Structures are given as structure tokens and as C-alpha cells.
Amino acid sequence: MTEVKLKLSGVTKAFGKQPVLQGIDLDIAESEMVCLIGPSGSGKSTLLRCMNLLEPIDDGVIHLDGVDISEPGLDLRPIRRQIGIVFQSFNLFPHLSAMDNVLLAPLRVLGKSKANADGQARELFTRFGLANEMHKYPDQLSGGQQQRVAVIRALAMQPQIMLFDEITSALDPELVEEVLDVLRQLRDAGMTMVLATHEMGFARELADRVCFLDQGKIVEQGPPDVIFAAPKHQRTRTFLKSVLR
Amino acid sequence: MCRSSSDRTPLNRRQIFEARQRNRSIVIAGLSTIAFVLILYLAVPLAPGWERVKASFFNGEIFVKTFPTLLEAFLLDIAIFAWSAPLIALVGLLIALCRSTNAPALFPLRIFGALYVDIFRGVPVVLVIYLIGFGVPGLGLPRPWNSPYIWGTVALVLTYSAYVAEILRSGIESIHPSQRSAAICLGLSERDAMRYVILPQAVRRVVPANMNMFVALQKDVALLSFIGPVEILRQAGIYKSLLANFTPYVAAAVIFLAVTIPATRYADYLLSRERNDRS
Ligand SMILES: Nc1ncnc2c1ncn2[C@@H]1O[C@H](COP(=O)(O)OP(=O)(O)O)[C@@H](O)[C@H]1O
Ligand SMILES: [Mg+2]
Numbered sequence: 397m398t399e400v401k402l403k404l405s406g407v408t409k410a411f412g413k414q415p416v417l418q419g420i421d422l423d424i425a426e427s428e429m430v431c432l433i434g435p436s437g438s439g440k441s442t443l444l445r446c447m448n449l450l451e452p453i454d455d456g457v458i459h460l461d462g463v464d465i466s467e468p469g470l471d472l473r474p475i476r477r478q479i480g481i482v483f484q485s486f487n488l489f490p491h492l493s494a495m496d497n498v499l500l501a502p503l504r505v506l507g508k509s510k511a512n513a514d515g516q517a518r519e520l521f522t523r524f525g526l527a528n529e530m531h532k533y534p535d536q537l538s539g540g541q542q543q544r545v546a547v548i549r550a551l552a553m554q555p556q557i558m559l560f561d562e563i564t565s566a567l568d569p570e571l572v573e574e575v576l577d578v579l580r581q582l583r584d585a586g587m588t589m590v591l592a593t594h595e596m597g598f599a600r601e602l603a604d605r606v607c608f609l610d611q612g613k614i615v616e617q618g619p620p621d622v623i624f625a626a627p628k629h630q631r632t633r634t635f636l637k638s639v640l641r
Numbered sequence: 642m643c644r645s646s647s648d649r650t651p652l653n654r655r656q657i658f659e660a661r662q663r664n665r666s667i668v669i670a671g672l673s674t675i676a677f678v679l680i681l682y683l684a685v686p687l688a689p690g691w692e693r694v695k696a697s698f699f700n701g702e703i704f705v706k707t708f709p710t711l712l713e714a715f716l717l718d719i720a721i722f723a724w725s726a727p728l729i730a731l732v733g734l735l736i737a738l739c740r741s742t743n744a745p746a747l748f749p750l751r752i753f754g755a756l757y758v759d760i761f762r763g764v765p766v767v768l769v770i771y772l773i774g775f776g777v778p779g780l781g782l783p784r785p786w787n788s789p790y791i792w793g794t795v796a797l798v799l800t801y802s803a804y805v806a807e808i809l810r811s812g813i814e815s816i817h818p819s820q821r822s823a824a825i826c827l828g829l830s831e832r833d834a835m836r837y838v839i840l841p842q843a844v845r846r847v848v849p850a851n852m853n854m855f856v857a858l859q860k861d862v863a864l865l866s867f868i869g870p871v872e873i874l875r876q877a878g879i880y881k882s883l884l885a886n887f888t889p890y891v892a893a894a895v896i897f898l899a900v901t902i903p904a905t906r907y908a909d910y911l912l913s914r915e916r917n918d919r920s
Contacts, residue, residue, distance in 0.1 A: 473828050474828070476826055476827075477827065477828030481826045483819060483822070483823070486817050486819040486820065486823070489820065489824075489838050489842075500829075500837060500838075501827035501828055501829060504829060504837065505828040505829060505833075549827070550826075550827070
């Protein structure tokens with residue numbers, strides 16, 4: 397593994413009195429693909445939302461490329477655009493075409509010229525097989541296409557890291573594979589990625605590392621072969637048994 | 642999916658039954674409407690005062706004679722409407738944005754927005770028109786600043802923008818919070834997220850509700866007659882005194898209806914289409 401891209405040390409987060417993240421330590425190396433697995437409510441989504449500072453953390457430190465980005469009072473916008481995120485659903489802006497969804501941030505945030513941003517967006521649509529869909533509106537796209545557009549939109553900001561929060565779990569089963577293919581493509585291109593996922597087969601096939609979360613703690617982590625074949629903790633075993641059946 | 646009527650496959654039991662039911666309903670509705678109109682037509686003239694009412698409210702000659710001038714006076718109503726409506730939309734938007742802000746530095750704006758909406762929705766339009774239309778020129782302002790057109794317009798804008806602001810705010814709040822998150826995650830500022838992502842969706846969603854507001858405004862423009870402008874209601878009043886007949890009021894009502902009925906129907910149509918879209 398090369399150098400550490402994103403480093404979380406002792407990150408805690410509570411909603412009211414309810415602790416949701418209880419001291420997360422996690423190093424994500426450049427070009428690494430990390431999968432977060434764990435029961436519903438274990439804190440996977442919250443962890444991802446803390447990584448791009450959408451949720452302020454209560455305690456702990458987050459470093460991006462060795463820079464402390466969790467320092468209170470920092471301007472978050474330049475940081476956020478280096479960390480792309482795609483959610484489970486409601487990602488796209490329904491009043492804008494797929495193309496305008498992708499162009500919005502490059503034009504308004506990066507101040508790119510229309511021609512420049514447009515060319516880059518077309519390239520991305522073509523690369524991910526959506527060249528014929530780019531002028532459609534979100535409600536004219538299938539769920540799988542919508543998620544792929546959401547990925548393209550995040551990539552248009554040229555992020556250093558991509559976070560994915562169960563981006564296939566709201567999809568009909570036959571649409572899951574086309575979205576996973578996009579993730580495979582990204583991995584091949586060396587993108588640093590963190591995924592919360594229920595697709596155990598996918599995690600096993602592609603992840604460099606799998607982290608099992610339970611009750612806001614990383615219970616166990618390691619290469620997928622080890623986690624899936626020989627989990628050390630009882631809780632991991634119970635969880636895997638329930639999802640793999 | 643329901644079968645289209647052009648579909649020529651033989652009808653099954655259920656479809657035959659439903660078709661028969663439908664025909665029956667249409668016949669019943671038609672018959673009862675005819676009966677109702679007939680009764681009105683025959684019974685109303687039997688009322689003891691009918692001849693008098695007919696002469697003073699439905700005098701055809703007076704109707705024809707006053708109609709053109711009334712129509713001309715109605716142009717003033719339309720003009721007042723035409724310059725008030727965009728001002729109302731603008732002020733309503735500003736107030737809605739004041740109320741939707743959550744930056745602590747803008748807390749006073751939020752309070753101001755809330756007060757504004759409470760006050761101007763809580764007072765009858767006529768009262769606002771009287772207070773501002775007579776009150777402000779009463780300060781002894783020089784011409785043209787004592788014009789009832791200016792202060793009448795201000796009164797309408799104050800009242801109606803309060804309603805429009807509330808409608809817009811409800812639209813803003815109806816947009817799923819993940820839309821804001823998605824915009825923020827792309828690096829947009831709060832302001833840009835509002836401007837490019839939330840507001841365009843919110844405005845679209847409340848178009849039908851606002852249409853209804855503007856139909857109401859078209860009618861309330863006539864209230865300005867109380868502070869001076871000779872628009873249609875005032876013109877009808879002048880004719881009433883002149884001719885000692887109420888028919889001009891009926892003519893004015895007909896002119897209003899010719900505008901407001903199509904507008905309301907259109908708003909209803911937009912509303913039902915919006916509902917269908919979302920379900
Ligand atoms: N905005 C919030 N306010 C209050 N509680 C929340 C919020 N978001 C998440 N939670 C709570 O935090 C816990 C972890 O949630 P989440 O991170 O969504 O878990 P996961 O994604 O693993 O299912 C849950 O108990 C959930 O109810
Ligand atoms: Mg989740």
C-alpha cells in the first residue's frame with residue numbers, strides 16, 4: 397500500500413444522547429477500496445457523512461493528505477469538493493437534465509467555462525455508457541441510470557476520494573450489476589473509494605479491505621478473504637451468517 | 642392499466658356492467674340538471690318582487706349602454722394588477738427567503754419575516770388599503786407622492802406578498818432535505834444550493850397555489866375604488882347613482898367572471914396535474 401489518503405483517529409459522533417460513532421480509527425490508502433459492512437443502524441452512513449464533513453464530528457481528527465480537515469471553523473467547501481459522495485437515493489436534481497446535473501457544480505463552484513465543463517461531462521457520460529441519456533431528465537432514467545449519473549456528477553468535480561452509501565440497495569435486482577460495473581471501472585482507474593454496502597459478493601470480489609461495524613465501532617477489519625472466510629469475532633460471524641444465509 | 646376504449650376485444654362481464662353503470666349516471670345527471678333549470682326558470686318569476694328586481698338588476702338596455710365604459714374602466718383594474726403582481730412575487734420571495742434562512746446572523750431577518758407574515762395576513766385587505774391609502778397621503782406628501790395609485794398598490798403588495806411568502810415557504814420546506822445535502826456535497830454554498838437547486842423546484846411546486854392567490858388579487862384590485870381610482874367598481878357605482886339602477890353592478894360582475902373563472906379553472910387543472918405527477 398502507498399501513502400495514507402484519509403486518516404480518521406478517534407472519531408466520535410452522537411445524535412443527542414445516542415452515541416452513533418464511538419472512536420473510529422481508520423486509515424484509507426491511496427487507490428484503496430474499503431467496504432463498510434454491518435447491520436442496519438450500525439453507523440455506516442453516519443461514518444461516510446462525517447468523512448466529507450456533512451455531519452460535524454464531536455471528537456477526534458480527520459486528515460486528508462496529512463492536513464487536518466476536522467479543525468473547527470475551516471471553510472468546508474474546498475474540502476468537500478475533493479470528496480465525492482453518492483447516496484442511496486434522491487441524489488439527482490429532478491428539475492435539471494442529466495447533463496445539467498453534472499454541469500452545475502463545475503460551472504458554479506469551479507468556475508469552469510461552459511465549453512470546458514461540457515467537454516469533460518460528455519467524456520464522462522461516454523465513458524460510463526450514458527452518451528444517449530445525457531439530455532434526459534432524471535424521471536426519464538431507470539434507477540440504475542440515475543445512480544450512474546450521480547456517480548458521473550461527483551466525478552466531474554475531480555475528487556480525490558469517492559464515498560458510496562449503499563448506492564444499489566434501492567434498485568431493482570436486475571439494475572444492480574450496471575451500477576457495480578461503474579464501481580469496477582473506477583477501481584481499475586485507481587480511485588480511492590469507501591463503500592457502505594450490502595453486496596457481500598461484490599465486497600468479497602473487489603474490496604482491498606472490509607470493515608465490520610457494529611454499534612458505532614469497527615469490530616473487525618481485514619482483507620475480504622479473511623473477514624468472510626474466517627471472522628474472528630462472534631458478532632461478525634452472526635452478522636455474516638444472517639446476510640449470507 | 643385500464644383498457645383503452647379503442648381496444649376492440651370483446652368486453653367481459655365486469656366491463657359490460659361498468660359501461661352500463663356509466664351510461665345510467667350520465668342520463669340521471671342530465672335529467673336532473675334539466676329539471677333543476679326548468680324549476681328555476683318557472684319558479685323565480687313567481688316571486689312577488691321579481692318584476693322589480695328584474696327591472697333594477699337585469700335591465701338589458703342599461704346593460705348594453707354601460708358595458709363598454711365598464712369594460713374600459715376594467716382596463717385600469719388590469720393595469721393595477723399588472724404592476725402589482727410582479728412586485729408581490731418579488732417581495733413574497735424575499736420574505737420567504739428571510740423566513741427560510743437558518744444562519745444565526747440572519748436571525749433578525751427571520752423574526753422580521755414572521756412578523757410581517759403574521760401582521761399582513763391577520764388584517765383584512767380593505768383595512769390595509771384604508772390605513773395606507775388615506776393614512777400615508779395624509780402626511781401631506783407633495784404630488785405625485787400622494788397618489789392613491791401608489792399607496793393602494795403598496796397596500797395590495799404588503800397584504801398579498803405575505804400570503805405568497807407563506808406559500809413559497811411551504812414549497813421550500815417540501816423539498817427533500819437530501820437535495821440540499823447533495824448540493825452541499827458538490828461544494829455549492831448554501832446560497833447557491835437555494836438558488837439553483839431548492840428554489841426552482843419549490844417555485845414549480847407552488848405555481849397552482851399562487852395562481853389562486855393571483856385570481857383573488859384580480860378581484861381585490863377593485864377595493865382600491867374606496868380610496869379614489871375610478872376603476873370598474875367605482876364606475877359601476879357612478880352609473881348606479883346616475884341611472885338609479887343596479888344593472889351596471891351585474892355587468893361588472895360578468896366582466897370579472899369572464900376573467901376569474903377561466904383563471905381558476907386553469908389553476909385547478911395545474912393543481913390536479915401536479916398531484917398526478919407526484920403520485
Ligand atoms: N440525523 C440523525 N438524527 C438522529 N439520529 C440519527 C441521524 N442519522 C442517523 N441516526 C441514528 O444513528 C444510528 C446510525 O445510523 P446510520 O449511520 O444511518 O446507520 P447505517 O447506515 O449503518 O444503517 C441509527 O440509530 C440512526 O437512528
Ligand atoms: Mg445507512
